[in-house]
Amino acid sequence: MSHLPVLPVLILLLTAPVCLIINRVNVAWLMTVLASILALVCAWQILGQVLSSGPLTYALDGWEAPFGIEYRIDLLSAWMLFIISLLGSLVALFARQSIAYEIEPSRQVYFYVAYLLCFGALMGVVSSGDIFHIFVMLEISALSSYTLIAMGRNKLALWASFQYLILGTVGATFILIGIGLIYAMTGTLNIADIAERLETVEQSRTVITAFVFMTLGTLLKLALFPLHLWLPNAYTYAPSVASAFLAATATKVALYLFIRFTYTVFGADFLPMSIILVALGITAAVVGSLIAISQTNLKRLFAYSSVAQIGYLVLGLGMANQTGLTSTLIHTFNHALMKGALFLSLGAVVYRLGDSTFKEFFGLGQRMPLTMAAITIACASLLGLPGTAGFISKWYLVSAAIENDWWLLAGVILMSSLATAVYVWRVIDAGYFQPAVNTQRSEAPIVMLAPMLLLAFANIYFGLETSFTLMVVDGITSSLLGGGQ
Amino acid sequence: MPDQLAYWLIIGLMMIGLYIVIAHANLIKKIIGLSIMQISVFMLYIGIAYVEGGAIPIIDANTILYSNPIPHVLILTAIVVGIATVALAMALIIRINEAFGTIEEDELAAGAGEQ
Amino acid sequence: MMDAADVAFTEAAVGAGVSTLLLLKTLALTRRYAKPQKQRNWLALSIVTITGCLLIYGTSDLPAYGSADAPAHQHLSAHYLEKSVEETGVPNVVTAILASYRGFDTMGELVVIFIAGIGVLSLISPTEKVKASSGLFLQQHTVLRIVGKMLMPLIMMFALYVQFHGDYGPGGGFQAGVIFASAMILYSILFGPEAVRAVISDRVTRLLAAFGILLYAGTGFAAMVNGGAFLDYTFLGSEQVAAQLLGILLVELGVGITVAAVMVRVFLEFDQRPVIKLPLLKLPVTNKGDR
Numbered sequence: 091m092s093h094l095p096v097l098p099v100l101i102l103l104l105t106a107p108v109c110l111i112i113n114r115v116n117v118a119w120l121m122t123v124l125a126s127i128l129a130l131v132c133a134w135q136i137l138g139q140v141l142s143s144g145p146l147t148y149a150l151d152g153w154e155a156p157f158g159i160e161y162r163i164d165l166l167s168a169w170m171l172f173i174i175s176l177l178g179s180l181v182a183l184f185a186r187q188s189i190a191y192e193i194e195p196s197r198q199v200y201f202y203v204a205y206l207l208c209f210g211a212l213m214g215v216v217s218s219g220d221i222f223h224i225f226v227m228l229e230i231s232a233l234s235s236y237t238l239i240a241m242g243r244n245k246l247a248l249w250a251s252f253q254y255l256i257l258g259t260v261g262a263t264f265i266l267i268g269i270g271l272i273y274a275m276t277g278t279l280n281i282a283d284i285a286e287r288l289e290t291v292e293q294s295r296t297v298i299t300a301f302v303f304m305t306l307g308t309l310l311k312l313a314l315f316p317l318h319l320w321l322p323n324a325y326t327y328a329p330s331v332a333s334a335f336l337a338a339t340a341t342k343v344a345l346y347l348f349i350r351f352t353y354t355v356f357g358a359d360f361l362p363m364s365i366i367l368v369a370l371g372i373t374a375a376v377v378g379s380l381i382a383i384s385q386t387n388l389k390r391l392f393a394y395s396s397v398a399q400i401g402y403l404v405l406g407l408g409m410a411n412q413t414g415l416t417s418t419l420i421h422t423f424n425h426a427l428m429k430g431a432l433f434l435s436l437g438a439v440v441y442r443l444g445d446s447t448f449k450e451f452f453g454l455g456q457r458m459p460l461t462m463a464a465i466t467i468a469c470a471s472l473l474g475l476p477g478t479a480g481f482i483s484k485w486y487l488v489s490a491a492i493e494n495d496w497w498l499l500a501g502v503i504l505m506s507s508l509a510t511a512v513y514v515w516r517v518i519d520a521g522y523f524q525p526a527v528n529t530q531r532s533e534a535p536i537v538m539l540a541p542m543l544l545l546a547f548a549n550i551y552f553g554l555e556t557s558f559t560l561m562v563v564d565g566i567t568s569s570l571l572g573g574g575q
Numbered sequence: 576m577p578d579q580l581a582y583w584l585i586i587g588l589m590m591i592g593l594y595i596v597i598a599h600a601n602l603i604k605k606i607i608g609l610s611i612m613q614i615s616v617f618m619l620y621i622g623i624a625y626v627e628g629g630a631i632p633i634i635d636a637n638t639i640l641y642s643n644p645i646p647h648v649l650i651l652t653a654i655v656v657g658i659a660t661v662a663l664a665m666a667l668i669i670r671i672n673e674a675f676g677t678i679e680e681d682e683l684a685a686g687a688g689e690q
Numbered sequence: 691m692m693d694a695a696d697v698a699f700t701e702a703a704v705g706a707g708v709s710t711l712l713l714l715k716t717l718a719l720t721r722r723y724a725k726p727q728k729q730r731n732w733l734a735l736s737i738v739t740i741t742g743c744l745l746i747y748g749t750s751d752l753p754a755y756g757s758a759d760a761p762a763h764q765h766l767s768a769h770y771l772e773k774s775v776e777e778t779g780v781p782n783v784v785t786a787i788l789a790s791y792r793g794f795d796t797m798g799e800l801v802v803i804f805i806a807g808i809g810v811l812s813l814i815s816p817t818e819k820v821k822a823s824s825g826l827f828l829q830q831h832t833v834l835r836i837v838g839k840m841l842m843p844l845i846m847m848f849a850l851y852v853q854f855h856g857d858y859g860p861g862g863g864f865q866a867g868v869i870f871a872s873a874m875i876l877y878s879i880l881f882g883p884e885a886v887r888a889v890i891s892d893r894v895t896r897l898l899a900a901f902g903i904l905l906y907a908g909t910g911f912a913a914m915v916n917g918g919a920f921l922d923y924t925f926l927g928s929e930q931v932a933a934q935l936l937g938i939l940l941v942e943l944g945v946g947i948t949v950a951a952v953m954v955r956v957f958l959e960f961d962q963r964p965v966i967k968l969p970l971l972k973l974p975v976t977n978k979g980d981r
Contacts, residue, residue: 091917091919093914093919093920096920100907100920103801104903104904104907106801106804107804107899107900107901107903107904108900108904110808110896110899110900111896111897111900111901113896148919149919150793150794150919150920150921151790151791151792151793151794151919151920151921151922151923152913152918152919152921152922152923152924152925153790153791153922156765156766157766157769157770157791158791158792159792159794159795194817196815196817197811197812197815197817200808200811200812201812203808204805204808204809204812207801207804207805207808211801214798220795222649222652222792222795223792223794223795223798226652226656226795226798226799226802227798229656229659229660229802230798230801230802230805233656233659233660233663233802233805233806233809234805234808234809236663236667236809237663237805237808237809237812237813240667240670240809240812240813241812245674245675248667248670248671248674249671249675249683251667252602252664252667252668252671255660255663255664255667256596256605256609259609259613259660260593260596260609260612262656263609263612263613263616266616266653267616267619267745269649270616270619270620270623270646270649271748271749273623273645273646273649273762274623274760274761274762275761275762276761276762276765277761277762277763277764277765277766277767278765278766279645279766287761295747295748295750296748296749298748299744299745299747299748299749300748302744302748579749579750582746582749583746586742586745586746586749587742589742589745590738590739590741590742590745593737593738593741594734594735594738597731597733597734597737597738598731598734598735603713603716603717606713607713610709617697621697623760623762624762626763631860632771632782632783632784633781633782633783633784633858633860634771634774634775634781634782634783635781641771641783643762643763643767644767644770644771644783644784644787645762645766645767645770645787646762647697647784648784648787648788648792648795650697651697651700651784651788651799651864652795652796652798652799652802654697654700655799655802655803655864656799656802658708658709658806659802659803659805659806659809660806661709661712661713662708662712662806662809662810662956663806663809663810663813665712665713665715665716665960666809666810666813666814666959666960667813668716669716669719669813669814669960669963670813670814672719
């Protein structure tokens with residue numbers, strides 16, 4: 091029997107206690123990198139298998155579903171596994187010096203333990219076919235996120251972590267309420283089983299309420315406007331490596347949950363979500379971009395940029411057509427690449443220059459040319475310039491709006507890109523056209539440069555060579571919209 | 576509908592908890608509110624599990640009707656998640672207090688604004 | 691009253707016990723009085739009212755409280771009640787589900803405890819060696835000390851009983867771990883944390899916390915090696931029920947060990963945190979990294 095479906099999660103989760111036993115930082119880092127790469131290899135294998143022969147299932151504890159917990163990996167799950175593990179590995183590789191610089195020595199091992207647990211739990215959320223197991227994994231990722239964020243150098247990291255804890259737990263409690271109500275109406279916890287059984291009780295008030303609560307909880311974790319309040323502080327004050335990892339993966343997993351609940355469990359046309367999603371999405375996109383313009387700290391600037399990008403992700407869903415869904419699914423990948431590259435680059439700047447405000451950024455092009463190049467490429471992708479991956483997602487998004495004859499919306503999307511251009515220009519301008527205070531060259535070390543540049547170039551590669559991305563995403567949309575799993 | 580009375584009481588408790596989380600500025604009080612909310616969700620689950628005339632779900636030869644064991648299992652796990660959150664939150668509060676000298680949200684937000 | 695013995699047991703130990711302990715400790719370390727609230731928070735009230743009404747609306751067509759033929763009781767639940775003795779050999783259906791049918795969830799639960807411990811350690815474990823404090827803890831309360839010393843072994847025995855009897859009565863690894871930890875906490879309150887550390891050093895709690903999870907997973911891997919899925923206990927032996935019982939025993943042991951270790955360590959960490967007099971003066975800038 092193939093144990094592949096559970097391997098990534100097991101490898102990551104179980105390396106954590108081993109790191110704690112050994113309790114040496116360099117060994118912990120090495121083990122983290124190895125476990126991450128192994129997980130990536132497994133995810134790649136899984137993606138290949140699912141593409142060729144359909145969803146993979148695995149009955150944990152030996153009991154067949156729905157009596158035991160089942161892992162069920164369809165194309166959507168496989169896609170998420172790939173994205174999370176790709177980012178997780180590259181960030182882990184980058185981490186060594188960044189963590190050594192930013193975190194108290196006696197606590198560095200705890201960072202790697204928490205990182206592995208967060209990473210493994212996120213992988214678990216997207217692999218599981220059992221609704222309560224998803225909740226448990228989600229909370230593991232949440233608790234480890236709070237831990238990771240609180241380790242930031244600035245004491246405000248503690249406050250950011252606490253805010254996230256409060257909002258995240260309220261969200262989790264809402265999801266728990268939803269799960270309880272669904273169980274009350276169906277008697278089962280297996281997602282496929284629930285979908286079947288819901289058909290008979292679909293319109294009951296309990297089920298509708300369950301859907302509302304699960305959506306609310308998920309949107310809180312997704313940081314969709316106006317429930318985004320925890321995100322800017324969390325990304326700004328967390329250790330750079332944690333910001334990179336979380337920005338690239340955690341919100342995507344919340345998005346996955348939303349898609350999974352909406353399409354697989356409840357059925358796509360369950361409630362008039364479309365209008366709400368469009369309204370919230372476009373507001374997030376505009377407001378996020380506008381606030382980003384006035385920021386002085388670059389981490390905070392890109393955090394608000396993430397709020398805007400999450401708006402785009404939700405907007406794609408709100409279009410309620412295949413093109414929109416395609417945009418969202420492609421952008422899940424692209425945004426991970428962009429923000430991964432950006433936050434890692436900011437981590438390199440912090441490492442070499444001490445902080446990530448505009449003061450450090452003046453003349454960065456001279457002092458850290460390769461890092462600045464990575465930032466420029468990632469920013470181009472963020473803007474959606476042709477030739478970058480970001481262009482592809484924007485193209486689909488605007489096409490989806492046009493398909494619905496929502497010309498005004500398409501216009502607003504393009505205008506929000508203008509706002510993006512403004513803050514992107516501030517960054518580029520500071521880096522290349524402002525004189526540096528101190529022109530000494532101090533480029534980032536190679537271990538940090540490699541993952542950063544890899545991610546940056548991936549933005550260009552996947553902007554030009556789209557066949558892989560499109561093949562996977564088309565498979566996902568047809569299975570989701572076709573009503574199958 | 577006295578039928579649903581038990582559920583209404585539970586919902587009432589839940590909303591009290593939620594109110595405390597949102598409205599009170601003291602961090603410890605917020606966590607207490609969070610706990611109240613979580614406990615009421617547990618009671619909701621147990622309420623769903625309850626079978627009138629049923630026994631504790633430990634099988635013995637003389638009993639036929641049992642209450643539903645699944646929500647019990649789910650809650651045991653949820654309780655653990657709850658205290659894990661409380662433990663983390665308490666440690667955070669202690670550190671926040673040492674770093675800022677206060678555990679009131681409005682004072683903290685004002686301090687953060689100056690950064 | 692609602693026939694949820696295991697849950698009541700756990701909530702009593704954990705909710706009433708551990709939560710209160712942590713809250714009290716935090717209050718002691720911060721301050722006991724909150725600032726008085728100034729005025730009614732209208733936004734909060736409206737959010738809460740809307741949410742409450744939504745929930746009441748939503749639960750209005752739930753099956754009546756206590757009805758025996760609600761959909762929740764069919765299907766999975768009925769199956770477990772019918773088959774658990776036959777398939778796992780365990781009459782306590784909650785334990786059977788927790789440790790066998792949904793064993794992977796319980797491993798997740800263990801990871802949750804573990805990360806809580808890691809989180810607490812990352813936040814409040816001392817960054818430099820802490821000098822042992824002079825231990826004058828409750829030494830004048832002779833009655834307490836003597837009774838405490840007598841109670842401790844009894845508590846620990848009870849913990850062991852709960853651990854292994856969880857198959858037949860309410861109980862299991864988690865409750866046992868908490869009870870065992872409470873014996874240690876009692877000892878700490880009476881004789882000081884250094885006394886506990888002399889027996890269970892920081893190194894021990896660290897290793898045991900990790901070990902419990904690895905024991906749990908190890909059982910899972912043993913099943914895999916023998917040809918089954920992860921945590922499929924049937925593959926641990928030749929006869930199904932015996933194999934299931936062995937698997938359940940091992941994993942519950944793993945749970946008990948990690949839970950006890952983490953609980954003790956978390957308490958000790960909270961206990962050794964020095965109380966700082968407020969208001970804080972600006973600390974001199976010798977601290978690395980702005981803390």
